[in-house]
Amino acid sequence: MRGEPRRGRYDSDLMTPDEESLVWTRPAPARRLPQTRESIVAAAVRLADAEGLAAVTVRRLAEELDARPMSIYSYARVESKDELLDLMIDEVCGDMLVEDLPEDWRPALRAIAERTRAALLAHPWWIELIGRNVLLGPHGTRYREQSLAAVRTLDADEPARQAAIVTVQTFVVGQIAFALDEQGAAAAGGRHPEAAIRQYHRQLLATGDFPLLAGAGPAEPTTADDRDRYFAQGLEWLLAGISSAQSPGGRPVQ
Numbered sequence: 001m002r003g004e005p006r007r008g009r010y011d012s013d014l015m016t017p018d019e020e021s022l023v024w025t026r027p028a029p030a031r032r033l034p035q036t037r038e039s040i041v042a043a044a045v046r047l048a049d050a051e052g053l054a055a056v057t058v059r060r061l062a063e064e065l066d067a068r069p070m071s072i073y074s075y076a077r078v079e080s081k082d083e084l085l086d087l088m089i090d091e092v093c094g095d096m097l098v099e100d101l102p103e104d105w106r107p108a109l110r111a112i113a114e115r116t117r118a119a120l121l122a123h124p125w126w127i128e129l130i131g132r133n134v135l136l137g138p139h140g141t142r143y144r145e146q147s148l149a150a151v152r153t154l155d156a157d158e159p160a161r162q163a164a165i166v167t168v169q170t171f172v173v174g175q176i177a178f179a180l181d182e183q184g185a186a187a188a189g190g191r192h193p194e195a196a197i198r199q200y201h202r203q204l205l206a207t208g209d210f211p212l213l214a215g216a217g218p219a220e221p222t223t224a225d226d227r228d229r230y231f232a233q234g235l236e237w238l239l240a241g242i243s244s245a246q247s248p249g250g251r252p253v254q
Helices: 037-051 058-065 071-076 081-095 105-122 124-129 138-150 158-187 194-206 211-216 224-246
Strands: none
Touching: 037 058, 037 071, 037 081, 037 124, 058 071, 081 105, 081 124, 081 138, 105 124, 105 138, 105 158, 105 224, 124 158, 138 158, 158 224
């Protein structure tokens, strides 16, 4: 009827028309269904972990769950694949939550950074979706709340506290990109003959245009232990820098 609010297939008298458009606010189905939103999101995350985001299709999910393809949308209460990706993003945000957050800001930020890194290494596809309102859902909102709680004891104003959070978060994402690049390079070995690559590098170094590289010796791929060490050391340097920058007279804040 003209003049009445639009109602979709997830009607609820408790929601406004704008709220109906959010995947997070849609009510659970009144009847029991063969699959739940949780089981579908879990299956999608498993597929993405094992085979990458390209594997997450309605057809593949239906095969995994022994369901009809078009039933996946209704079971999960989503209207597009984008909404399914939003749910997957938020599911991984839940893995970034620290159970017992330390009171002091430095160990608190360190704990969040380590937990976030572990979650992203386990779900490497996540960083491909940065920029898609990754903190929109309930778990993502808890992650934001956790980050603010972590810097409560930092002796700084609110803009500086926000900057500290963003600085640590971007460090973690950058470290994940580095780790994934190194892992991908190792997995894609064999694109070119190793002997030809080494000979080419020797020819470049012999020109004298790269004296620092020549003195450093041949480049070797980093190991998982190397990457762990770089992360831990870099994070300590970063936290020490934040502490020093926010302390009066340059005295580090404890």
